[in-house]
Structure formats: C-alpha cells, structure tokens
Amino acid sequence: MFQDPDGVLHPRLDEFIVPDTHFVEENRGALQAIILTHAHEDHIGAILALWHRFPTRIYATPFTAEVLRRKVARSRDDRHNDILAQIVVVETNHWYQVGPFDIQWKPLTHSTLESNGLLIRTPVHSVFHTGDWKFDANPVIGPATPTPSEFALDDVCIDSVICDSTNALKPGHSVSEQVVMQGIRKTVAPLTGRVFVSCFASNVARLLSIAHVAKQTGRYLAVLGRAFENMISIARALDYWPKQLKIYSAAEVAYLPKEEVMYLVTGSQGEPRAALNMLTKGSFRGVDMEEGDSVIFSSMRIPGNEVEIARLIANIKARKVSVIENDMVEQDIHASGHPCRDELRHLYRHIKPKIMVATHGTAEHLYQHSLIAKECGVRRTLVGLNGDLFQLHPVSKRFEGYASTARVLLPSP
Numbered sequence: 479m480f481q482d483p484d485g486v487l488h489p490r491l492d493e494f495i496v497p498d499t500h501f502v503e504e505n506r507g508a509l510q511a512i513i514l515t516h517a518h519e520d521h522i523g524a525i526l527a528l529w530h531r532f533p534t535r536i537y538a539t540p541f542t543a544e545v546l547r548r549k550v551a552r553s554r555d556d557r558h559n560d561i562l563a564q565i566v567v568v569e570t571n572h573w574y575q576v577g578p579f580d581i582q583w584k585p586l587t588h589s590t591l592e593s594n595g596l597l598i599r600t601p602v603h604s605v606f607h608t609g610d611w612k613f614d615a616n617p618v619i620g621p622a623t624p625t626p627s628e629f630a631l632d633d634v635c636i637d638s639v640i641c642d643s644t645n646a647l648k649p650g651h652s653v654s655e656q657v658v659m660q661g662i663r664k665t666v667a668p669l670t671g672r673v674f675v676s677c678f679a680s681n682v683a684r685l686l687s688i689a690h691v692a693k694q695t696g697r698y699l700a701v702l703g704r705a706f707e708n709m710i711s712i713a714r715a716l717d718y719w720p721k722q723l724k725i726y727s728a729a730e731v732a733y734l735p736k737e738e739v740m741y742l743v744t745g746s747q748g749e750p751r752a753a754l755n756m757l758t759k760g761s762f763r764g765v766d767m768e769e770g771d772s773v774i775f776s777s778m779r780i781p782g783n784e785v786e787i788a789r790l791i792a793n794i795k796a797r798k799v800s801v802i803e804n805d806m807v808e809q810d811i812h813a814s815g816h817p818c819r820d821e822l823r824h825l826y827r828h829i830k831p832k833i834m835v836a837t838h839g840t841a842e843h844l845y846q847h848s849l850i851a852k853e854c855g856v857r858r859t860l861v862g863l864n865g866d867l868f869q870l871h872p873v874s875k876r877f878e879g880y881a882s883t884a885r886v887l888l889p890s891p
C-alpha cells in the first residue's frame with residue numbers, strides 16, 4: 479500500500495485488492511464448481527489469487543478458458559499450474575450436470591467474445607443468470623443476441639432472472655458494434671497524419687473493426703502493447719480472426735507515409751506503462767507521435783481513472799496531436815456492452831420470470847433496475863448488497879449481511 483498526496487491509500491503495482499472469501503472457504507464442501515460466463519477481468523481476474531483457497535473445477539467456453547490458461551502461463555508461481563487440469567471446456571447450448579444443477583451456457587452479446595448467460599435448472603426452481611450482456615443484432619464477431627421473440631431458453635419455464643444492472647439508469651438501447659465500426663471509419667477517413675486508436679483489449683470485435691477500418695481507409699495497422707498481441711493471438715488460435723486481415727510490426731510501418739499508418743495502442747485509461755503513455759513521452763522505441771497525428775479513444779473513462787486519463791490527454795495535446803473521444807463526435811466510436819432500459823424491458827416481457835435479482839451495479843442501479851422489472855410485470859424483485867444471501871425457493875427471501883464482504887490486499891499473482 480502507498481498513500482497519495484490526498485491521503486488516499488492505493489495498492490502498489492505488485493499488489494492487488496480482492497474480496498474476502500472466508501465465507502466461500504468455510505463452505506468449501508458445498509461448492510460444486512466455479513462457473514465462468516465470460517473473460518472480463520471483473521469475472522476471472524481473481525482466480526489465480528484465490529483458487530487455492532477452495533480448489534474446484536472451473537467451467538468455461540473455449541475463449542474464456544484460453545484467456546485463463548494464458549494468465550496461468552504468464553504467472554511466476556508454479557502452483558497455478560494446478561488450475562489447468564481443473565478447467566472444463568464447455569459447448570454452448572448443451573446441458574452439463576454440476577452437482578445438483580443442470581447448466582447450459584446461452585450465447586449473448588457483450589463487449590468480449592463468448593459471453594454467456596446461464597440457464598440453471600434444478601428439480602424445484604429454474605434460473606436464468608444473464609451474466610454481462612446486451613442485445614446486439616450486429617456484433618461484428620460471434621452470434622448476434624437472439625431477438626426477444628427468438629430468445630429460446632429450451633422451453634424451460636424460468637422462475638427467476640438474475641440480471642446485469644450496469645446501464646439500468648440509461649434510457650433506450652445500447653449501440654451495436656457494427657455502428658461503432660462505421661463511426662470509427664467516418665472518424666478516420668478525413669485524417670491525414672498517423673492515427674492511433676485505443677480501446678479495451680478484451681473487445682475482440684472492436685479490434686477486428688479497427689483492423690477493417692485500417693484496410694478500408696488505406697492504412698497499414700500495427701499493434702503496440704502486449705494486451706492486444708495476447709488477445710489477437712487467442713482470437714487467431716480459435717479461428718475468430720480472418721487470415722486475410724493482416725497486422726504489421728511497428729518496424730514494418732515505420733517508414734511509410736504518415737497517412738498510410740494506423741496504430742492500435744494500449745493505455746486508454748492512462749496506465750503509466752502502456753503504449754499510449756510512453757508515446758506521449760517519446761519513449762516508445764521506433765514509433766513517433768507528432769503534430770498532425772490523431773489519437774482516437776474508442777473507449778470510455780472508467781470511473782476512478784479520471785486523473786490519469788486527464789494527465790494522458792494533456793500530454794498528448796502538448797505534442798500538438800489531436801484527441802478524439804466518443805462525446806466529441808456525432809458518430810459513435812464506442813459502445814457499452816451492457817443493456818440499457820429498453821433492453822431490460824424486452825428481456826422481462828419475453829421471459830416473464832416470477833422473481834428478479836438485480837446484480838452488477840451500485841445500489842441506485844439495482845433499485846432502478848428492480849423498478850423496470852416491476853413495470854414489466856415481475857411480481858417479486860430482490861435487491862441487496864454484496865454479502866446478502868438470496869433464497870429463491872420455496873419462499874423468496876433476502877438474508878441481509880449473511881456473509882462478510884471485506885476487501886483484502888494480496889501480492890500480485
């Protein structure tokens with residue numbers, strides 16, 4: 479831990495914060511498995527640090543499993559190799575029996591590949607857990623989320639829906655990845671200098687869109703940053719990346735005219751060691767960022783990173799390089815991966831569960847989400863905080879503060 483000038487405590491670079499898992503450890507005997515819905519850090523990021531406290535099988539689809547395997551491969555701790563033998567790779571739309579639960583992974587669209595909802599069936603109650611999702615008819619890669627009328631859940635009568643509240647305060651419908659691709663193309667087309675585009679590495683559809691835009695606008699694309707190289711290599715290994723869509727090394731594009739070059743760069747959140755920050759300092763070997771060039775942020779400012787991002791943008795502008803963010807242009811150059819209010823309405827009106835449990839959001843998000851469900855005819859809504867226990871059958875009930883939810887600081891795995 480270190481203290482910043484405002485007295486706020488932060489983890490050091492070799493430390494990170496994870497939830498206190500005492501409750502799970504104490505109930506290890508009842509734990510059947512770890513079920514992964516998708517490969518985002520807020521869903522798989524703590525596995526290496528915590529798995530040994532309650533070792534059990536880990537179920538995931540091929541992409542998520544591969545992201546996890548590569549995390550193990552990068553780890554300096556050999557104990558993590560035990561995780562590899564416990565990964566069970568699943569196919570979507572097939573039933574798997576996990577202890578007393580029958581589970582199916584149902585493909586949904588989100589902002590990374592192979593995001594899934596979970597259809598969970600028991601003899602007495604059936605649950606649809608959405609994971610993170612949105613309705614996207616044109617996700618650029620992978621299957622589109624079925625429209626509500628096609629939302630086949632294998633004729634299982636869903637008693638409860640457990641659902642993502644991230645955008646429960648946002649009206650309307652989320653933006654499609656296809657629309658973002660068009661927006662990036664429109665943004666890049668008139669630019670004359672080098673173009674640097676930053677986005678979240680796990681969004682393979684976005685990486686693919688940026689590669690397509692480079693080709694369509696007559697630019698050669700080079701990738702700067704290990705996070706992108708890792709994701710593209712996984713996408714290639716699993717045949718998600720078209721072979722004809724080439725990526726060049728920084729050295730290969732270094733001597734091309736500026737207007738023929740596009741770089742995909744890590745560091746949209748102002749991370750100090752990422753490519754974008756190093757470029758602003760002139761310390762990224764073999765790549766220049768100069769007056770007349772442009773940086774496009776195909777990303778959002780994650781709350782908590784504002785200071786670092788503001789510093790990064792000031793440093794970019796100090797080099798007389800233009801900065802383009804989503805709210806500065808008419809077209810969409812970024813899209814959220816979570817459902818807005820109309821999408822939530824569609825889901826509840828189609829599935830018609832008896833109970834909904836709001837997850838993934840602040841207290842305000844969870845509460846507003848519960849009002850949407852009620853408006854759509856869901857009779858029972860359960861809203862709580864981390865650590866509350868929800869009973870769904872035979873009577874739905876919330877046990878407040880059932881488990882401890884402290885945070886603990888661990889060395890980086």
Ligand SMILES: [Zn+2]
Nearest residue numbers: 516518588610
């Ligand atoms: Zn996610």
Ligand SMILES: [Zn+2]
Nearest residue numbers: 518520521610
């Ligand atoms: Zn998430």
